[in-house]
Amino acid sequence: MPGPQTSPVSIGIDFGTTNTVVALADAEGRVEAVRFRHRDAQHAVYLSALAFWQEGRGLSARTRMAGGPFAVEAFLEGHPGLRFIQSFKSFAASGAFRETRIFRDRFAFEDLLAAFLRTLVQDAGGLDLAGSRVVVGRPVRFVGRTPDDALAMRRYAGALARLGVRDALYAYEPVGAAFFYARRLEAEATVLIADFGGGTSDFSVMRFARGADGRLGATPLGHSGLGIAGDTFDAxxxxxxxxxxxxxxxxxxxxxxxxxxxxxxxxxxxxxxxxxxxxxxxxxxxxxxxxxxxxxxxxxxxxxxxxxxxxxxxxxxxxxxxxxxxxxxxxxxxxxxxxxxxxxxxxxxxxxxxxxALIAPDIARIAAAVDQALAAAGLAPGAIDQVFLTGGTSFVPAIRALFVDRFGAGRVATSDQFESIAHGLALIGRQPDAGRWAAEAA
Known part of the structure; x- marks a missing residue:
C-alpha cells in the first residue's frame, strides 16, 4: 500500500455512471467539492460524458473534444459526425469491450477514462493529480453479466497513469460515504451505508470506533452491490x-x-x-x-x-x-x-x-443485496446501529421504506447532497493509515 499522505492536497474522485464529483481535502481536514463553471453557473456535478467532433476536412481535419456539460452542449449544437459517449463506466469490467474507433483513432477504455479526466481537470481550472494523493471510488460490484473486477481496476490504473498518477488508492464508494458520515458519530457504531448511483447500488457494513488517541478507526465487515439504480428507475x-x-x-x-x-x-x-x-x-x-x-x-x-x-x-x-x-x-x-x-x-x-409497482422487482433485488451485505458481515438487522443512505435515488420513497421497515426510522439517515462520497474519499487520503480503507487494487 502507498505510504502516509505527504502531498498538500488529497483529491477524491467519485467517477459515476451518470455523474462525477471531485473533492479536495487539505492538511487541516477541510474538504470541499470542486466547482465547474458552465453558462455563468457553478456546478459540483460533472456529467460523465465525452463528445468528439472534427473541424476541417481530409488529412487536415483536427479532432476536438469536450466533457461534462460542454459535451452535451457540443452534441446539441449538431456538429456533423459528432461522437457522443456517456455511461462508459458500464464497460469498465467488460472483457467484451476492447476498443471503439473515433474517427481515425482507436480508444480503449483507459483512453476514454483518461480523456474524460483531462477534460474534467481542464474545466475545473486545473488540478494537480500527479502531485496529490488521489483516492478513486469504485463500486462494490461493477455492472455487467460477468464483470471482471480485476480488469476494471487495471483499466482505472492505466487511465490514471496516463495523467501521471501511479499510486492512487481505490476505495469502495459506500466506504467513501461511510467516512464522510462517520465524522458525525459520537460513539462506537456498526453502520450500514447504502450508496445509490446512476448505474449501481452498493452496500457496506462498517464498524466504527475511536482509539485511545481519539482517531477514528473502522473495520469493514461486509459488502455487496448490483447493477440497479436510478437509471433503471428512469427506464x-x-x-x-x-x-x-x-x-x-x-x-x-x-x-x-x-x-x-x-x-x-x-x-x-x-x-x-x-x-x-x-x-x-x-x-x-x-x-x-x-x-x-x-x-x-x-x-x-x-x-x-x-x-x-x-x-x-x-x-x-x-x-x-x-x-x-x-x-x-x-x-x-x-x-x-x-x-x-x-x-x-x-x-x-x-x-x-x-x-x-413498476420498480417492485428492482426493489426486491436491492433488498436481496442488502441481505447479502448483512450475511457477509455475519449480522442480523438488529445489530446495525445506524443506516446512512446517499445518492439521488435514496430519496425515492420505496427505497427509504425498504430501510425503515427493516431497521426502523430512528436508525435511518439520508444525505441531502451528492458530494458525500467524493468528500469521504478525499478525507481518506489525508489519513496516515489510508491504505486500511482501500479496496484491493489491480
Whole structure:
C-alpha cells in the first residue's frame, strides 16, 4: 500500500455512471467539492460524458473534444459526425469491450477514462493529480453479466497513469460515504451505508470506533452491490409512459399480409437518450421509416422518427428524470414533454403507487443485496446501529421504506447532497493509515 499522505492536497474522485464529483481535502481536514463553471453557473456535478467532433476536412481535419456539460452542449449544437459517449463506466469490467474507433483513432477504455479526466481537470481550472494523493471510488460490484473486477481496476490504473498518477488508492464508494458520515458519530457504531448511483447500488457494513488517541478507526465487515439504480428507475418510467406514445405495442402489415407487432428492440434505446443519436446514424432510422409506411397507426412511429431526427433525446431524458424526482414528494406527477419546433408531445400522469409497482422487482433485488451485505458481515438487522443512505435515488420513497421497515426510522439517515462520497474519499487520503480503507487494487 502507498505510504502516509505527504502531498498538500488529497483529491477524491467519485467517477459515476451518470455523474462525477471531485473533492479536495487539505492538511487541516477541510474538504470541499470542486466547482465547474458552465453558462455563468457553478456546478459540483460533472456529467460523465465525452463528445468528439472534427473541424476541417481530409488529412487536415483536427479532432476536438469536450466533457461534462460542454459535451452535451457540443452534441446539441449538431456538429456533423459528432461522437457522443456517456455511461462508459458500464464497460469498465467488460472483457467484451476492447476498443471503439473515433474517427481515425482507436480508444480503449483507459483512453476514454483518461480523456474524460483531462477534460474534467481542464474545466475545473486545473488540478494537480500527479502531485496529490488521489483516492478513486469504485463500486462494490461493477455492472455487467460477468464483470471482471480485476480488469476494471487495471483499466482505472492505466487511465490514471496516463495523467501521471501511479499510486492512487481505490476505495469502495459506500466506504467513501461511510467516512464522510462517520465524522458525525459520537460513539462506537456498526453502520450500514447504502450508496445509490446512476448505474449501481452498493452496500457496506462498517464498524466504527475511536482509539485511545481519539482517531477514528473502522473495520469493514461486509459488502455487496448490483447493477440497479436510478437509471433503471428512469427506464421503467420511459417504458410505461413514453414508449407507448412513440409506437411500442403497435402493429404493422408484413409483406405476406400478416399483422405483426412492431419490434420491441427499437424502443430499448429510449431510456438511454445518447443511444437515440446512434440510431440517427445507423440503419435503425431507415428501418423505422420503412415500418412507419406499413404501420397500422403510423403517427406514433412518426413522432419517434422526429424525436431522433431533431436530437430531442436529452430533453426527453430531463423530463423523465424530473417526473421521478417529483414523485419523491407527491402522490402523483405529470410527465410533460414537448419537442421544440416539432409536433412531438408526450404527456401522462404517473402515480406513486404505479411507480412503486413498476420498480417492485428492482426493489426486491436491492433488498436481496442488502441481505447479502448483512450475511457477509455475519449480522442480523438488529445489530446495525445506524443506516446512512446517499445518492439521488435514496430519496425515492420505496427505497427509504425498504430501510425503515427493516431497521426502523430512528436508525435511518439520508444525505441531502451528492458530494458525500467524493468528500469521504478525499478525507481518506489525508489519513496516515489510508491504505486500511482501500479496496484491493489491480
Amino acid at each position: 421503467r418510467i420511459v417504458d410505461h409512459l413514453v414508449a407507448p406514445h412513440l409506437g411500442k405495442g403497435g402493429s404493422y402489415r408484413s409483406m405476406g399480409d400478416k399483422i405483426l407487432p412492431l419490434p420491441a428492440h427499437y424502443f430499448a434505446s429510449l431510456s438511454r437518450w445518447h443511444q437515440l443519436a446512434l440510431m440517427k446514424w445507423s440503419g435503425d432510422l431507415k428501418e423505422l421509416q420503412d415500418l412507419a409506411g406499413v404501420a397500422l397507426d403510423p403517427a406514433p412511429l412518426e413522432r419517434f422518427i422526429t424525436l431522433i431526427e431533431h436530437d430531442l433525446g436529452f430533453a426527453l431524458y430531463q423530463a423523465v428524470s424530473a417526473t421521478k424526482v417529483a414523485l419523491s414528494g407527491a402522490p402523483s406527477a405529470e410527465l410533460s414533454f414537448r419537442g421544440a419546433g416539432t409536433d412531438v408531445e408526450v404527456t401522462g400522469t404517473l402515480t406513486r403507487a404505479t411507480f412503486d
